[in-house]
Amino acid sequence: MKNEAIRCARLTRYLGAGDARVHVLREVSLAVEPGTVSAIVGPSGCGKSTLLYLLGLLDRPDGGEIWIANENLAQAGDEKRTQVRNEHIGFVFQFHFLLPEFSALENVMLPMRKLGRATPAQMTARAAQLLDAVGLGEKTHRLANQLSGGEQQRVAIARALANQPSIILADEPTGNLDVKNSGMVFDLLTRLAKENGQAIILVTHNPDIAGRCDFLHPMRDGVFV
């Protein structure tokens, strides 16, 4: 493996059963280097989210390889995949999936709790530092459901960065934000990731966001074109 944060080769995925079976991904290959931002774009239903789920080890391909940290994890067992996911991958989704009854600080600490390598004091300090970096240093104890949409998405970014992942996967990270917040969230995500040499792969329908990425991967009918 060269200097690659993640690489997939000939990924194939079928979804559905019987007559409804769809060949969603057809031998998709992609290699992404640390510190770069790649956008996957294409019409609705072309397979973008399916690919992101596979890369995030949230789903298994029917064929092909997914290399992270020098291991092909395409068919690895659940325990191994969960460990690699917790250690190497941060997720940002359009609908952030914060726990609404928990504070911003507690939401950011969750991935660190899952990984289980830091003391409570270390986790609290790191979560506070990350919230400061996303401009929410004054609101660390606010409950997630008492924050605006843009603020919640910034908490989601801090949470994605919590375990210093080598890869950040983002599905429509600015999809539910207005133009101003969308630009701000994108800038923040890419600046923080680049500072830490993290690779970002994002799916977006927003041409403005796509145009600001380092690499563009247009997709159609389950293949890159």
Ligand SMILES: Nc1ncnc2c1ncn2[C@@H]1O[C@H](COP(=O)(O)OP(=O)(O)OP(=O)(O)O)[C@@H](O)[C@H]1O
């Ligand atoms: N569980 C499923 N069973 C059958 N087909 C499915 C299933 N999940 C997704 N599909 C189909 O797989 C294709 C790819 O879906 P996917 O969500 O990856 O597309 P997408 O490019 O992310 O679309 P969008 O931009 O609308 O989010 C679509 O045609 C979809 O209908």
